[in-house]
Amino acid sequence: MNSISVIGTGYVGLVTGTCLSEFGIRVVCMDVDAAKIQALSRGVIPIYEPGLAGLVAKNLESGRLRFTSDIAEAVAASNLIFIAVGTPPGEDGSVDMQHVLAAAASVAENMTDYKVIVNKSTVPVGTGRRVKALVRGTLERRGLAGLEFDVVSNPEFLREGSAVRDFMHPDRVVIGSESEKAANLMRDIYNVLYLIDTPFIFTTLETAELIKYASNAFLATKITFINEIANLCDAAGADVHAIAKAMGLDGRIGKYFLHPGPGYGGSCLPKDTLGLVAIGKEHGVPMSVVAAVIAANDAQTRRMIGKIEAGLGELGGRTIAVLGLSFKPETDDMRAAPSVPIIEGLIAKGCRVRAYDPVAMENAAKGALARHAGTGSFASCADEYDAAKGADAVVLLTEWNQFRHLDLQRLREAMTGRFFFDFRNVYEPKDMAERGFVYAGVGR
Numbered sequence: 001m002n003s004i005s006v007i008g009t010g011y012v013g014l015v016t017g018t019c020l021s022e023f024g025i026r027v028v029c030m031d032v033d034a035a036k037i038q039a040l041s042r043g044v045i046p047i048y049e050p051g052l053a054g055l056v057a058k059n060l061e062s063g064r065l066r067f068t069s070d071i072a073e074a075v076a077a078s079n080l081i082f083i084a085v086g087t088p089p090g091e092d093g094s095v096d097m098q099h100v101l102a103a104a105a106s107v108a109e110n111m112t113d114y115k116v117i118v119n120k121s122t123v124p125v126g127t128g129r130r131v132k133a134l135v136r137g138t139l140e141r142r143g144l145a146g147l148e149f150d151v152v153s154n155p156e157f158l159r160e161g162s163a164v165r166d167f168m169h170p171d172r173v174v175i176g177s178e179s180e181k182a183a184n185l186m187r188d189i190y191n192v193l194y195l196i197d198t199p200f201i202f203t204t205l206e207t208a209e210l211i212k213y214a215s216n217a218f219l220a221t222k223i224t225f226i227n228e229i230a231n232l233c234d235a236a237g238a239d240v241h242a243i244a245k246a247m248g249l250d251g252r253i254g255k256y257f258l259h260p261g262p263g264y265g266g267s268c269l270p271k272d273t274l275g276l277v278a279i280g281k282e283h284g285v286p287m288s289v290v291a292a293v294i295a296a297n298d299a300q301t302r303r304m305i306g307k308i309e310a311g312l313g314e315l316g317g318r319t320i321a322v323l324g325l326s327f328k329p330e331t332d333d334m335r336a337a338p339s340v341p342i343i344e345g346l347i348a349k350g351c352r353v354r355a356y357d358p359v360a361m362e363n364a365a366k367g368a369l370a371r372h373a374g375t376g377s378f379a380s381c382a383d384e385y386d387a388a389k390g391a392d393a394v395v396l397l398t399e400w401n402q403f404r405h406l407d408l409q410r411l412r413e414a415m416t417g418r419f420f421f422d423f424r425n426v427y428e429p430k431d432m433a434e435r436g437f438v439y440a441g442v443g444r
């Protein structure tokens, strides 16, 4: 039976390890966070990701999946070691590589036989070579200069909220490697995907590393483009949905990622666009399109506060109900969620915010919005109708399914005002007007 180890048990590492164990591979997942590992060993998963808990429980039970905080155990368990640790943005937007380098160093300190070090984290071009040099240096220091190893780049494209399905049915698998032996071992691990005709791209380390940034930056560009068209629609009285539909029917454009909103967020697009600009700078190649996308996206989020102000007038003393905090539905991830700058902006203008999210309340309360707890300007509410109590306006920020079917009469009765800012364009402007709301969407 094939086996792998995964270092880093967050959104990507846990999904990777669990899904590969579901493919029949023996998997050891390792993390430096001992509390997380203890919980996972009991089948308690630390994130909200549909379908994941059941798979973790099933594969723990079968013995194919296990968790450890002991790096030596993880390195000894397999020849293929996936690194799936965080690569957050540094102060200047460049990619903070400390966790990847620490993970690679810990593998080098513990290996005693041939290993393939597979980088799944999103990392700047050149990282594979940097990891190679680091491992080689460590092995020489340990008197193991002759020990063979390979480094592979295998970027991940899963989306939070549909991570299990995305991992099991990817659009493509990218494998960057200079070694045929390592590439063959990777092909073996992904055998199940091979059998369902998933396209595989075998390429160099550098190309694989850049594929990930190019893909994410392009997605961010598409979102930002339609957001700007939506803003023009607002000003010119056109309907962005009809425009997006007509554009999307053009096969050269494609229909995805053409839905306007309050700006992209999450743990990937914001940091990877910043990262690509920094990587370009390092290589003396301006990433001017992506730099413009970042600026336009920041402006889009601020623009939402302007929309609320344009509707309500003076914001001081207003009560605003915010529905949805996570950066998108079906996740509890609050990293770079547009809800945070929007709520911060409303509070700075003197609003009281009453917020509700089906799963992200806990992360919001202990993370980015923690400083407002107990100040009277931010309240965590029990549900959408509780959030609407005494509100001058409702702001829909995340299109959770339960917000698509609101009891609008109940909502209206709980509010003192009539404004409904639908920043995900879930409702029809005409219907909302008929129900007595003063409605504003994005671009229609």
Ligand SMILES: NC(=O)c1ccc[n+]([C@@H]2O[C@H](COP(=O)([O-])OP(=O)(O)OC[C@H]3O[C@@H](n4cnc5c(N)ncnc54)[C@H](O)[C@@H]3O)[C@@H](O)[C@H]2O)c1
Binding pocket: 007, 008, 009, 010, 011, 012, 013, 030, 031, 032, 033, 036, 084, 085, 086, 087, 099, 102, 103, 120, 121, 122, 123, 156, 157, 158, 159, 160, 267, 268
């Ligand atoms: N989250 C996504 O949707 C997504 C999608 C594709 C790619 N990625 C990329 O995958 C990587 C991981 O992202 P994530 O969202 O899973 O991160 P995460 O923050 O959820 O998880 C990272 C985990 O790594 C652990 N860790 C850090 N240093 C470690 C070390 N030296 N040894 C062992 N464990 C260590 C942390 O404790 C944490 O549990 C990033 O590079 C990200 O850009 C993320």
